[in-house]
Amino acid sequence: MTLDQLPEIAPQEKKSPLNQTQLERSQGLDFDLAIVGGGIVGLTLACALKDSGLRVALIEAQSPEQTAARRQAYAMSLLSGRIFEGIGVWPQISPHITHFQRVRLSDADYPKEVVFRPEDLKTKAVYYGAEHGVLITALQNCVRQCKSVSYLCPAQLIEVDYQPQAVQLKVQMAGQERTLRAQLMVAADGARSRIRQQAGIGSMGWKYWQSCITAVLKPEKSHLDTAYERFWPDGPFAILPLPGNRCQIVWTVPHAKAEAILALPREEFLAQLSHNYGAQMGALTLVGEPRLFKVQLMQSNCYVQPRLALMGDAAHCCHPVGGQGLNMGIRDAAALSQVLQASFARGEDIGDLRALKRYERWRRRENWLVLGFTDFLNRCFSNTFLPLVIVRRLGIHILQVALPIKRLMLRLMTGLFGRTPNLARHSVEP
Template sequence: MEKTVYESDVLIVGGGLAGMPLALALAQGGLSVTVVDALDPATATGAGFDGRVSAVAFSSCRMLKRLDVIKHLAGQMQPINDIVVSDGRVRGPGSSLFLHFDHTEIGDEPLGHLIENRHMRIALQKAIEESPKVRLVAPNAVKSVAYGAQAVATLADGATVKARVCFAADGRGSPTRIAAGIKTIGWDYGQTGIVTTVEHERPHEGVAQEYFLPGGPFAILPMVGNRASLVWTERHDAAKTILALDDAAFADEMRARFGDYLGDCRPVGPRWSYPLSLQLARDYARPRLALVGDAAHAIHPIAGQGLNLGWRDVAAAAEVIIEAARLGQDIGALDVLERYQRWRRFDNVSLSLLMDGLNRLFSNDIGPLRLARDVGLGVVNLMGPARRFFMRHAGGSVGDLPRLLRGEAI
């Protein structure tokens, strides 16, 4: 029986939250794309697969609009109007010093939107279905990729994909990166992120809370309706104990940290947990291969910048490849892919290390450090220009932005 051969300009390994936007962006630039994903699309959008909610910066929202994804997210986007950053202890009073970001200080746009990852995947899949230049091959796994005059991938079912360039968007444990011999550096934080959804009595008014506790940050992220997503960071041993609690005891531990500012509250639905670590790829580019998203970098979820960092990769990679194609260049050549690497490496490394430093600074109960960080929060809160700069940076509007993040076509 003859095996299937798919031919396209670009192969993307991984059909997740980095791979699908990259496919849409490249297709809008006129390139044909084959996306191969090991996971069944129906599994990836199931309610039990991923309980996380992503904070999508306003620049990333511009990209979603340009890629015609926003229309599929109607009713699923919760605006982030304010962010409050504070310090405290479990079952103790919080610091009187805090940092408050108000979106009206920098314009009419919200600071971003909270979107459930499940609904993001559903919207991206719908946009993929509408794009005639994107072929999604799933569920199917890439067994190997050979790099020569083309990137030639062999799939689990024996099919072959031939493309001028391959992008690895297959996550932090990227088999494509590992097979290419690209090394990583990083370390484990000794922390686990516990994720669950909370229903509460009073409206949240679009206010996100980043509450720093000795075990790690406790983020309260507003969702559509009177709901919030918790990203609750604890040391591994404490997290294991908390996750083993029955529903009533788990709710008591949650309320001890959540407080009563939103009235009565209770956890609903499943609990998820994720070990937290820093991981940075030493290279993003090889001949005919480039890394995007978590395959290139995985950072601490403090401040919720991981997805936006990956989408800055997506926007930059698409711009570099499309411009090279228009100039008649070989889009898989190393000099082309290194342009993307140079564009993204400094931003990725610097933000990764900043998140690492913030987590180390705040995830402790050392008296002098607690005093210094609380004073620092209070001082920045009083400095309008600094406060507005941090808001623009969190919104993704600082630095050399790709066109998609400015809301422009490539």
């Protein structure tokens, strides 16, 4: 789509006729809301609003092919699966991801471990392993079929002007500039969100002393849909099973060590990695080049301002331990879509601070819990202080035998705690 085409394509089709207040609000606006950032989180919100009657612009700087080409895989929670099912994209996703049958949590080479199984929650899987390309392609296809969403891609937001009744966005697409007006702008533009910074929204948090190395491997033996989270003194080491009997590792070590490991000849790299990986899947072959990520904990001081809402990594970031970051963003999108639809149905201004505060109250508190949990896990286990080692190994014994505590932890990790968004309520996938 080009910017010239917008007036014809900008959807006027509404599922239900607009009431008088809604009509007055729409006058002179190109869209009801503009989402900036067409990563998984931005796309999830656009898809979640497809039948809402709201006119949505989705603005993504990279081409669809570029956004889909990111080589990353995620541990995806049961709740995220249910949200995707509520949106209607689950049939496109489910056959191309792994459904974990075991998650094994252990402390370095201590022989005892905690094993999480689907039976613990009476579900069919404990978690999922999904590649970025699979998720984003399903969501992009959904958005393309949706008449109420204008997918502007590649298009870049270059300037914003917040006004009392609207937000004005200057967008560049195929060498043209165009100004769009909407009631609300949603920032899903990632961890280095320029929108958050330019709006003067501060944040709290810290950069970790560790970096993460990710790599995809092909083991000799079957991974049996089993994921591992092994805590070594340097940091957690996760193994995510992927389709085609591949596994992605997320290997956390202090910065200098991470760079040194990455610079090793590939045979030595594999030898060091195999020590943390364990011998359970036989010999390992590297598929593609390993990559390095810096990690941080960040929580925005607020998620909303008049005419602006933040979500996903633009609002918060966490340590990759436990695979929570993207799952929090998907849940933000489901919550925000619910709040916006309720405001719209009541004839309220969806960019008004009072309406947006409902989203912030819902999600900011829940996200604190997850940020705190991931930070606790990382600090408690990346540690050789003897009394702490004794306590956490005792904790492993207790978790393995005390089912209610194990279930509680599992519910927290899989997103089955807190307020469930409506989109996830009618899932047939347990």
